[in-house]
Amino acid sequence: MTPAARPVTPPDGSRRAALLVPGGGLVSARVAWRHSLRFRLALTYSLLALVLILLTSLGVVTLLLSRMDQQFTDRLNERADTLAEAFTGVQRGLGRTAGSASAYTMLIDAEGVVYATSPILREFNDAPFPFGTQGQVTVQDTSVRAVQRPVGDFGTLWVGLPEVDLIAARQSALSALLLALIVAPLLLLLTGWWVGRRALSGLEHAANLADRIDPTRSLATLPLPAQEDEVHRLLTAINRLLVRIEDGQAREKQLLGQIVHELGAPLTVLKASLQRAEERTNDPEVQRASLVADELTFTTQDLMQLARGELEMKLAWHYIPARTLRGRVDRLVPGTTFEGDWTGGILCDPDRLTQALRNLTANARRAAGTDGTVTVTLTETPEWLTFTVRDSGPGLPPELGEQIFQPFVSGAGSSGLGLSVSRQIALMHGGTLTGENHPEGGALFTLAIPGAALGDDSDEPDEVEETDLLNEPPLPARS
Incomplete structure (x- = not known):
């Protein structure tokens, strides 16, 4: 008879088995976004693109503002030249007005007194010229850029042009640059993430397939x-x-x-x-x-x-008395102390389970020495049979950790195969094998297998032979 099929959970609450899929494969784990290659590529791409955009934008904006400033200066000089020509050329408009009502013009005599102005600057009329040779002044809370031209006997012509439009254009260009520096990195990061995901999709798919490869x-x-x-x-x-x-x-x-x-x-x-x-x-x-x-x-x-390998190991299930298993281990590793309740029965492959317990107790005896103690304790619950093997030796090397269950890894001078095979046997029984150091000293190994689920189910007609219950399987365990 085989054990009833049912999901099992290790008695120690371990989630280690959650990483396994039926058949021994591994569940592929997702890489954290901060460790993702495509995130690093997208971030690097975004930072490089941001630097390039910043340098390019600064160059473009600087060139644009320089051109605007040059156009503004050319326009001011053109206006000043036109007005100066109008004043000095008798044939070209002597007595022509000095500009529109919103023009910024003043005529200054040799004594530095303003004797004629455009209507908007009427407050400076008949007053000393207040700006001297300044090229940029503030008139009525407005920034004005100005130039001067000699106009023969009339004196000096002062012409100004408000910078309101130029300042507005400069502020608009800087605002657009600032907005681009804020929005561009986000767009670049999202674009880089998407492009990286598309470009590395084959590699991610291959990684997921590689995770499911079972080396056994x-x-x-x-x-x-x-x-x-x-x-x-x-x-x-x-x-x-x-x-x-x-x-x-x-x-x-x-x-x-x-x-x-x-x-x-x-x-x-x-x-x-x-x-x-x-x-x-x-x-x-x-x-x-x-x-x-x-x-x-x-x-x-x-x-x-x-x-x-694990796949070629076949289990021959038998229901045997626990005392039979204890007798086999006792003869194979003399001097072992047995505790717990050994009066019940165990549904297992006797040879394989004997092999697993013999490996654990032999390692414990080797670690404890001839004068040390090795104790095997059996505890039973409705769901689990748990064997604990404790010795009085120095304990497990902390630097090895889970590596002690790998083939040819040993902390006690043995071949390093016993623990690997014992865990394999435990897994084939649907159980677990863990190792740790006991708080009071020595090593403690816990081998747990599902308890027997015997019943009279109609879909399992095979019955356990009486010889399986009473007779002891051949010893030592078969190869």
């Missing part, structure tokens, strides 16, 4: 975009790398399989010989050698598990 399965190449640009070259290089990785993994698995196969037959003969010698002589040295043979057997099984 056959690696798949990434689809290439139609346009042969930098993204196409990058994905092509990644595909070549994936092919090399897959070839390397295949060779490693083949080599491991050959090694295990070559070691399997001699170890089987050696174990059988040591067991017969132990039964005949009861010699402690023979018993120690038999334990070493068991250690080598389980190491070869770990290597075979690594070579086969």
Whole structure:
């Protein structure tokens, strides 16, 4: 019988499994906007464009204002020349008025007294000329730019032109420049973001596909975009790398399989010989050698598990008494203390679960030493069976963290395969395996698997054989 299918949540409340999808793949995570490549590209593009726009706009506005100022000066000089010619040329308008009612003109005699003005400047008539040689003055709260021309016997002609229109045009140009400097960065940032998103869409799609690649399965190449640009070259290089990785993994698995196969037959003969010698002589040295043979057997099984991979491991489910599992672990790792309630039953693959617990307790015994303690505690809830393995050793190296569950990573001088295989077995049972340091010292590993869900469901007609409940599966665990 197989366990009832149902969603499970680890008993420690961990959300680590939320990153996994059925089949072992990883859920692709979105990159934070502030770390996004397209955001950085858009921001860089916007800043560069803003600097260019600022420099260009300043140049254009400066040139525009300079031209306007030059046109204003030319217009003033033209008016002054025209009026001066009218006063000095007898044939060209002697006695012609000095301008319209809004004109700014004054005639100044040799003594510096104004004796004739346009109507708007009537207040300065018969008074000393107040402006001297100033080229820009204020008349009746109006900024006026002025020039002077000699007009023969008439004295000096002073001509002014109000700068109201010029000032308004200058303010309008500066306001437009300021508005452009405020609006342009926002438009450039949005445009850059959109362009970057379109340009990098192929790379983002490839990243999402790469996130879903399961390294324990056959690696798949990434689809290439139609346009042969930098993204196409990058994905092509990644595909070549994936092919090399897959070839390397295949060779490693083949080599491991050959090694295990070559070691399997001699170890089987050696174990059988040591067991017969132990039964005949009861010699402690023979018993120690038999334990070493068991250690080598389980190491070869770990290597075979690594070579086969998770997908090739098949579980043979049986419902066994918990005391049977305890007896197997006790014989494999002598000196282990068992606590908790071991009177119930466990639905599992006995060989694989024995292998996982044996790896945990063997590592604990290695860390605690011959004089230390290793304690295995079983607690049961309606949903979970939880095994905790605690030792009195120095604890887990804090710098390793989750790396201790990776193959060939070890903090205690072992092969580094046991914890990796044990976690793999726990995951195949639908459970979890975590490790931490106990507050009172030593390492603490927690292996949790779903509890048995046995019932009389009509859609599961297979029944558990009585021999599965009472008889002990062969020991040690099969490869």
